[in-house]
Amino acid sequence: MNKVTSTYNIRRYDHTNDRSLRPHSAADEYLLRGLCDQNQSQKKIAIYNDRFGYLSCHLNTRNPTVIITSKGQQCAIERNHKSNSLPIPQFVDPLSSIDPQIETAIIKAPKSLALLELFIQQVIHNSSKELIIIIAFMTRHFSPKLIELSLKYFESADQSIAIKKARLVTLTKKKQAPKLNLxxxxxxxxxxxxxxxxxxxxxxxxxxxxxxxxxxxxxxxxxxxxxxxxxxxxxxxxxxxxxxxxxxxxxxxxxxxxxxxxxxxxxxxxxxxxxxxxxxxxxxxxxxxxxxxxxxxxxxxxxxxxxxxxxxxxxxxxxxxxxxxxxxxxxxxxxxxxxxxxxxxxxxxxxxxxxxxxxxxxxxxxxxxxx
Ligand SMILES: C[S@@+](CC[C@H](N)C(=O)[O-])C[C@H]1O[C@@H](n2cnc3c(N)ncnc32)[C@H](O)[C@@H]1O
Incomplete structure (x- = not known):
């Protein structure tokens, strides 16, 4: 995955008629770029909060596990994969076990920090020791609580520079964390x-x-x-x-x-x-x-x-x-x-x-x- 420029035609497939709403944001683009920079091309990945399939389509050759939180999200991802002649990715819900081989998770930060923590809990308790999580967000949505939360689970939370008003936080050095009742x-x-x-x-x-x-x-x-x-x-x-x-x-x-x-x-x-x-x-x-x-x-x-x-x-x-x-x-x-x-x-x-x-x-x- 070298190029971030879109080669796929991704649509929203929802009922909005507001043409200013796009099927992906600069934060999604930055996630793809961040993944390249980590030089993790061989590693198994999990994708969180990919609303319409921009990430799963671009990363389809990596055979990603896609965590699905809503029916609308699942339908849109399926339709975008079909219309781009791509195989449907493997879907998992956020309460099930995921592939223990997963070494990288990319998360478009959800609005709810509690949901972000539920995602981190799922991936941290199922994956290898070397796990890296890359979280992307638009800078206007940033809250210092995101870093606080990250440092509960990882020793290191490195923030990137902002590009197109989006930023990444890369979490490395997983800590021992208790399994919480969610x-x-x-x-x-x-x-x-x-x-x-x-x-x-x-x-x-x-x-x-x-x-x-x-x-x-x-x-x-x-x-x-x-x-x-x-x-x-x-x-x-x-x-x-x-x-x-x-x-x-x-x-x-x-x-x-x-x-x-x-x-x-x-x-x-x-x-x-x-x-x-x-x-x-x-x-x-x-x-x-x-x-x-x-x-x-x-x-x-x-x-x-x-x-x-x-x-x-x-x-x-x-x-x-x-x-x-x-x-x-x-x-x-x-x-x-x-x-x-x-x-x-x-x-x-x-x-x-x-x-x-x-x-x-x-x-x-x-x-x-x-x-
Ligand atoms: C305002 S909340 C109300 C929840 C609950 N009835 C209550 O009063 O606490 C709206 C709910 O609509 C759900 N929702 C959003 N889009 C939907 C759709 N197209 N079909 C069904 N539920 C939807 C959300 O997941 C959320 O749980």
């Missing part, structure tokens, strides 16, 4: 929720989610329910306490979120789906959908992925069903929801959050809160 615990309404490091809202149940739980309208007749973008499953859990017999589906794009929800909800009527869409759900089958939908991925903000999910919600709701979602007020979902659903009500709001209840059909005469 699960946080949150107590909410007398229940204990568990979640893997790096899953959304690690210190407390998100305040928007709490607002939705406090204002949720549940019909005791509801039989088929979906918690969309379910995170640790707190919304589904709260519903299951009121409707223990209902069939509850939980969908999340993040592997660690789905594995967390599995720790919090179990049962024959609970269905966990690791997916970034509603393809698993039958048309006209749901009585209720609840969601605190995503509006950012790492450092990027966009409501487009959520709007695509809303269209799928319309398809999956029964004619009598409804979709209740909470959002930050500034996102202004109302105009978009009105284009998808026949009836959209605001059921609660405070200074920060707003709850919409959307139905396929107009069942009542419109009143003041109906748009």
């Amino acid at each position: 699960i946080d615990s949150i107590t909410y309404k007398e229940h204990n929720y568990k979640q893997y490091w790096g899953v959304f809202s690690s210190k407390h149940i998100d305040y928007a989610t709490q607002f939705l739980i406090e204002n949720l309208e549940i019909n005791l007749e509801d039989k088929n329910i979906l918690d969309l973008a379910s995170g640790n499953g707190v919304l589904a859990k709260e519903i299951s306490l009121q409707l223990p017999q209902a069939n509850i589906h939980l969908i999340d794009d993040s592997f660690l979120a789905v594995e967390s929800a599995k720790l919090n909800l179990k049962g024959d009527n609970i269905h966990h789906h690791h997916a970034n869409n509603l393809a698993d759900i039958e048309e006209n089958s749901l009585d209720l959908i609840v969601s605190n939908p995503p509006f950012h991925l790492e450092y990027e903000l966009s409501i487009n992925p959520a709007l695509h999910l809303f269209i799928e919600c319309f398809r999956c709701l029964k004619a009598t069903g409804n979709f209740q979602l909470v959002a930050n007020k500034h996102l202004n979902y109302l105009t978009h929801l009105k284009q998808i659903f026949r009836k959209v009500e605001i059921t609660a709001e405070n200074e920060k959050f707003i709850i919409y209840k959307c139905s396929k059909q107009i069942t009542n005469l419109p009143n003041e809160g109906v748009y």
